[in-house]
Amino acid sequence: xxxxxxxxxxxxxxxxxxxxxxxxxxxxxxxxxxxxxxxxxxxxxxxxxxxxxxxxxxxxxxxxxxxxxxxxxxxxxxxxxxxxxxxxxxxxxxxxxxxxxxxxxxxxxxxxxxxxxxxxxxxxxxxxxxxxxxxxxxxxxxxxxxxxxxxxxxxxxxxxxxxxxxxxxxxxxxxxxxxxxxxxxxxxxxxxxxxxxxxxxxxxxxxxxxxxxxxxxxxxxxxxxxxxxxxxxxxxxxxxxxxxxxxxxxxxxxxxxxxxxxxxxxxxxxxxxxxxxxxxxxxxxxxxxxxxxxxxxxxxxxxxxxxxxxxxxxxxxxxxxxxxxxxxxxxxxxxxxxxxxxxxxxxxxxxxxxxxxxxxxxxxxxxxxxxxxxxxxxxxxxxxxxxxxxxxxxxxxxxxxxxxxxxxxxxxxxxxxxxxxxxxxxxxxxxxxxxxxxxxxxxxxxxxxxxx
Amino acid sequence: xxxxxxxxxxxxxxxxxxxxxxxxxxxxxxxxxxxxxxxxxxxxxxxxxxxxxxxxxxxxxxxxxxxxxxxxxxxxxxxxxxxxxxxxxxxxxxxxxxxxxxxxxxxxxxxxxxxxxxxxxxxxxxxxxxxxxxxxxxxxxxxxxxxxxxxxxxxxxxxxxxxxxxxxxxxxxxxxxxxxxxxxxxxxxxxxxxxxxxxxxxxxxxxxxxxxxxxxxxxxxxxxxxxxxxxxxxxxxxxxxxxxxxxxxxxxxxxxxxxxxxxxxxxxxxxxxxxxxxxxxxxxxxxxxxxxxxxxxxxxxxxxxxxxxxxxxxxxxxxxxxxxxxxxxxxxxxxxxxxxxxxxxxxxxxxxxxxxxxxxxxxxxxxxxxxxxxxxxxxxxxxxxxxxxxxxxxxxxxxxxxxxxxxxxxxxxxxxxxxxxxxxxxxxxxxxxxxxxxxxxxxxxxxxxxxx
Numbered sequence: 001x002x003x004x005x006x007x008x009x010x011x012x013x014x015x016x017x018x019x020x021x022x023x024x025x026x027x028x029x030x031x032x033x034x035x036x037x038x039x040x041x042x043x044x045x046x047x048x049x050x051x052x053x054x055x056x057x058x059x060x061x062x063x064x065x066x067x068x069x070x071x072x073x074x075x076x077x078x079x080x081x082x083x084x085x086x087x088x089x090x091x092x093x094x095x096x097x098x099x100x101x102x103x104x105x106x107x108x109x110x111x112x113x114x115x116x117x118x119x120x121x122x123x124x125x126x127x128x129x130x131x132x133x134x135x136x137x138x139x140x141x142x143x144x145x146x147x148x149x150x151x152x153x154x155x156x157x158x159x160x161x162x163x164x165x166x167x168x169x170x171x172x173x174x175x176x177x178x179x180x181x182x183x184x185x186x187x188x189x190x191x192x193x194x195x196x197x198x199x200x201x202x203x204x205x206x207x208x209x210x211x212x213x214x215x216x217x218x219x220x221x222x223x224x225x226x227x228x229x230x231x232x233x234x235x236x237x238x239x240x241x242x243x244x245x246x247x248x249x250x251x252x253x254x255x256x257x258x259x260x261x262x263x264x265x266x267x268x269x270x271x272x273x274x275x276x277x278x279x280x281x282x283x284x285x286x287x288x289x290x291x292x293x294x295x296x297x298x299x300x301x302x303x304x305x306x307x308x309x310x311x312x313x314x315x316x317x318x319x320x321x322x323x324x325x326x327x328x329x330x331x332x333x334x335x336x337x338x339x340x341x342x343x344x345x346x347x348x349x350x351x352x353x354x355x356x357x358x359x360x361x362x363x364x365x366x367x368x369x370x371x372x373x374x375x376x377x378x379x380x381x382x383x384x385x386x387x388x389x390x391x392x393x394x395x396x397x398x399x400x401x402x403x404x405x406x407x408x409x410x411x412x413x414x415x416x417x418x419x420x421x422x423x424x425x426x427x428x429x430x431x432x433x434x435x436x437x438x439x440x441x442x443x444x445x446x447x448x449x450x451x452x
Numbered sequence: 453x454x455x456x457x458x459x460x461x462x463x464x465x466x467x468x469x470x471x472x473x474x475x476x477x478x479x480x481x482x483x484x485x486x487x488x489x490x491x492x493x494x495x496x497x498x499x500x501x502x503x504x505x506x507x508x509x510x511x512x513x514x515x516x517x518x519x520x521x522x523x524x525x526x527x528x529x530x531x532x533x534x535x536x537x538x539x540x541x542x543x544x545x546x547x548x549x550x551x552x553x554x555x556x557x558x559x560x561x562x563x564x565x566x567x568x569x570x571x572x573x574x575x576x577x578x579x580x581x582x583x584x585x586x587x588x589x590x591x592x593x594x595x596x597x598x599x600x601x602x603x604x605x606x607x608x609x610x611x612x613x614x615x616x617x618x619x620x621x622x623x624x625x626x627x628x629x630x631x632x633x634x635x636x637x638x639x640x641x642x643x644x645x646x647x648x649x650x651x652x653x654x655x656x657x658x659x660x661x662x663x664x665x666x667x668x669x670x671x672x673x674x675x676x677x678x679x680x681x682x683x684x685x686x687x688x689x690x691x692x693x694x695x696x697x698x699x700x701x702x703x704x705x706x707x708x709x710x711x712x713x714x715x716x717x718x719x720x721x722x723x724x725x726x727x728x729x730x731x732x733x734x735x736x737x738x739x740x741x742x743x744x745x746x747x748x749x750x751x752x753x754x755x756x757x758x759x760x761x762x763x764x765x766x767x768x769x770x771x772x773x774x775x776x777x778x779x780x781x782x783x784x785x786x787x788x789x790x791x792x793x794x795x796x797x798x799x800x801x802x803x804x805x806x807x808x809x810x811x812x813x814x815x816x817x818x819x820x821x822x823x824x825x826x827x828x829x830x831x832x833x834x835x836x837x838x839x840x841x842x843x844x845x846x847x848x849x850x851x852x853x854x855x856x857x858x859x860x861x862x863x864x865x866x867x868x869x870x871x872x873x874x875x876x877x878x879x880x881x882x883x884x885x886x887x888x889x890x891x892x893x894x895x896x897x898x899x900x901x902x903x904x
Binding site: 058328333429439 | 517
């Protein structure tokens with residue numbers, strides 16, 4: 001099978017890009033395929049998801065968030081150029097050019113440019129003292145600001161990054177204020193479950209201001225951020241964290257003429273190939289994906305999907321067919337002792353997708369009620385009327401609650417009905433669960449009512 | 453729908469019996485159906501599974517292990533007679549008679565006589581100082597022995613009850629010795645996983661003696677148990693706990709002429725009806741059930757099944773069709789910080805069932821490797837060769853490991869393949885999981901190898 005040596009170029013050296021590179025290398029050896037990764041930052045293969053825990057002091061150092069270094073990839077014959085910004089993609093020529101003018105021709109290209117943190121178009125956002133949560137340098141900067149004496153932290157946004165940063169700041173001793181444009185935190189939860197989260201944040205001593213669009217980041221006489229002004233009021237702060245979610249970073253792709261999908265992310269098929277350019281792949285936060293349930297386009301910025309999609313692209317480039325099977329939108333997070341998880345469709349999404357649905361919410365305990373550490377857990381199920389098929393699930397509760405979402409994600413993946421889940425042989429012992437696991441209790445509530 | 457009032461008699465007032473009684477009552481009101489429960493002991497609806505934690509001091513009192521009292525059932529028009537032993541069932545007459553001679557005719561009968569702890573046929577087993585783990589009185593007796601100064605505890609048997617009692621005794625400050633006839637603890641694990649458990653027990657400072665059949669319980673001059681003698685050696689002890697597993701208690705059923713199945717438990721159909729006696733139901737530890745995977749008869753003594761089977765019987769008696777969907781043999785337990793779980797077929801069972809199977813075992817961490825509290829976890833999958841369908845799974849690891857078995861139980865329930873599981877959108881955040889959950893890592897190991 002020897003022929004001219006081909007070259008894979010990967011733009012972006014985080015989860016998607018490095019997974020693609022590593023998988024292509026597994027399937028095709030160095031004499032067959034050269035693999036070159038171009039990364040604009042200084043790190044590859046780092047855990048952006050870990051930044052809040054580094055800021056919060058639970059993770060000791062920056063190095064721990066780096067899964068593998070360029071030297072480790074080099075040992076696998078994967079060439080990584082850090083500090084190398086790609087300035088353009090020439091699809092016709094099959095090459096990319098870097099900011100410093102180096103041109104790399106490619107036989108296959110993986111675009112793994114990642115996400116772009118949402119930034120509200122308000123004055124003051126570029127002031128010192130306003131921080132993102134995107135790159136390891138962002139985490140270092142927040143740490144420096146805390147070490148320098150910041151006492152009041154303000155988080156814009158109530159998605160999981162925002163809440164994780166709120167916890168981190170509180171762990172470091174800051175007074176924490178969370179400001180949301182939405183009526184509740186965690187917009188991918190239904191309102192009743194979002195209320196539980198909001199109450200949890202307040203019980204932790206955080207100030208939560210909802211339904212307030214930010215209008216301005218206030219700056220002091222030295223030009224540093226000192227608070228925010230919303231359409232309702234003003235809140236002082238020594239540092240401001242942007243936790244407003246993540247869009248796709250598609251500047252390069254769009255300029256090159258790659259098609260974008262309805263979500264604004266790069267349109268790809270189930271093998272992560274770009275439409276009209278079968279030699280170009282996109283994966284991770286820059287790529288559009290699809291709902292496993294509805295088949296509709298979706299954009300979900302999450303490391304798990306990035307890894308899997310990169311791996312699919314790398315497989316195809318390596319000569320082995322592969323398909324990404326879609327997403328449910330499963331997510332888990334925690335704030336203090338409150339665990340929050342969701343999967344599948346929330347009621348808004350079920351409605352948009354045209355499902356006739358019902359909801360059932362139960363309250364139970366994470367362990368046998370008499371066992372120490374038994375905590376409250378609420379489980380909400382969204383199921384299709386008539387068939388009883390599960391469409392979505394949400395969990396809010398104490399330690400031990402969150403990971404139970406995986407049972408429901410698996411059930412939805414397999415198109416199980418609530419009755420199926422109620423019958424499933426789930427594990428029981430008093431330190432782990434009541435005799436009926438809360439997941440089964442919720443499923444029983446659906447199936448009992450569906451039976452009339 | 454009024455007619456002559458019928459009577460449901462339930463023999464045994466624990467999980468199966470009380471679930472049947474409660475469900476029948478939900479569906480048929482007191483003027484239609486009288487519900488009478490006859491319980492030989494003093495308690496109904498208690499958690500035998502909680503006894504080790506009461507002994508160990510994690511659960512404060514006996515009352516906490518009682519889910520509901522006879523008075524609470526009486527408020528639902530369910531009559532409970534405790535201290536009432538049933539002496540015989542007359543299937544032809546449709547009646548039962550108590551030890552004191554009271555006769556209750558029935559229109560429907562539920563046999564919920566529960567389990568019978570295995571007792572090796574050796575001398576000394578009835579000596580004071582030898583304890584079962586079956587009734588709340590057993591737990592009280594062990595507590596009394598510890599309070600009276602027992603320093604060395606010996607557990608016979610390495611199943612989950614045995615191991616939970618070993619932990620309980622150690623928590624109370626006793627030196628603990630575990631003696632097994634089998635080569636490894638947890639016989640429903642494969643040997644490689646059982647070895648991990650054995651190593652864990654020894655790391656906790658327990659003495660574990662394997663491959664030794666007990667020959668005699670040694671007694672001192674006062675007639676109290678003071679150790680055991682096996683075919684290998686003798687071990688001193690101040691108290692001896694029987695943790696040898698649970699068979700079905702079928703004396704009454706067998707004497708009455710109800711058919712027993714190949715497992716020795718009462719044979720029932722999928723609606724928990726006894727063969728040849730459609731008005732008689734059996735449920736819980738006394739009843740035979742079946743494997744969801746193979747359809748073969750099985751006997752699994754566990755509160756979850758007892759509750760569900762009782763509920764099925766109660767539904768049918770209440771006029772609503774219901775079926776018990778079978779068991780996978782899912783189980784979870786812990787010893788100290790070591791969590792142990794299994795579901796589906798182990799390799800021995802897969803072989804007996806005639807499957808061509810493969811096994812894959814992976815090691816990972818329970819959380820992101822850099823996150824505090826990340827602990828080792830080993831996941832073993834048994835899957836069908838060729839199809840990749842999951843047949844069984846076993847997990848041994850630190851806190852956060854055990855309940856992950858539910859994802860695999862759900863996957864097996866839905867006949868998913870390893871590749872399906874590898875693709876499933878499981879939740880990820882650093883405090884909960886590595887970016888690929890250990891369950892997904894194991895599934896990937898199967899599907900990768902199956903692909904060649």
